[in-house]
Amino acid sequence: MNSLADPKVVEILYRLHRDAELQKPELRKKAEAIRQGGKMPEDWAEQLRDFYLPVSREQGRFLYQTVRGVRAERVVEFDSSFGISSIYLAAGLRDNNGGILIGSELVEDKAATARRNIAAAGLADYVEIRSGDARTTLLDPGSPVDVVLLDGGSGMYLDIVQLLQPHLRLGAVVLADNIEAGAEDEQPYAKWVRDPANGFVSSSIEMKGGTEYSVWVGTA
Numbered sequence: 001m002n003s004l005a006d007p008k009v010v011e012i013l014y015r016l017h018r019d020a021e022l023q024k025p026e027l028r029k030k031a032e033a034i035r036q037g038g039k040m041p042e043d044w045a046e047q048l049r050d051f052y053l054p055v056s057r058e059q060g061r062f063l064y065q066t067v068r069g070v071r072a073e074r075v076v077e078f079d080s081s082f083g084i085s086s087i088y089l090a091a092g093l094r095d096n097n098g099g100i101l102i103g104s105e106l107v108e109d110k111a112a113t114a115r116r117n118i119a120a121a122g123l124a125d126y127v128e129i130r131s132g133d134a135r136t137t138l139l140d141p142g143s144p145v146d147v148v149l150l151d152g153g154s155g156m157y158l159d160i161v162q163l164l165q166p167h168l169r170l171g172a173v174v175l176a177d178n179i180e181a182g183a184e185d186e187q188p189y190a191k192w193v194r195d196p197a198n199g200f201v202s203s204s205i206e207m208k209g210g211t212e213y214s215v216w217v218g219t220a
Helices: 007-034 057-069 084-095 108-120 154-167 188-193
Strands: 074-078 100-105 127-131 145-150 168-177 200-205 211-216
Touching: 007 057, 007 084, 007 108, 057 084, 057 145, 057 168, 074 084, 074 154, 084 100, 084 108, 084 127, 084 145, 100 108, 108 127, 145 154, 154 168, 154 188, 168 188, 188 211
Parallel strands: 074 100, 074 145, 100 127, 145 168
Antiparallel strands: 168 211, 200 211
16 A cells, blocks of 8 residues: 555645745745844744745655654654645555654644645544644653654754653654754754764765654663
8 A cells, every 4th residue: 555646645745845846935035034143043933934844755755665664653743834744654654554643833823734734635543733842742742653753943853852762662763854964063963863872873864955864772
């Protein structure tokens, strides 16, 4: 079974990716306008509330493959935005004969839109989107967690992965978007997750500006 070939999933993903592509020029201008000293402000999510911040089609297929490959039953996502990545993840869960995606989204309007998009894809039974600060909403994701997607403000990645670490099963996969190879000095998450003492085996994948692929192997 391949839910990525389901007509409902194909239709909604086509529309969402198309709309995201059309928005790109405006998104770049807006992001540059609010950037401060080369970094995004703390309220960047609110300022970009009307914009898609999606995974690419390539990343989406990779997410689906990862969920299928590890036979995931519980997936956690930070941030859900308008639900594109959620659809790819939930499609994998359905094809694994069930499971749950716990998503988080700071902006309530976006969370509501994500829920509608996921429902339109026929995948609502496999997804729970929690609104609010992920450092609160993901305190109890349930255990064990098989796959984690970090796809929000990278400055919060370290907080989120440390929050989720006690819930990870051995062999769990953590995927982090927008993490470049050799970025340890600039990104605390990259430095931490690439240190074997912290229980992960981690590699950088050349996908959409850098995707960190980390497997939880535990600490001594």
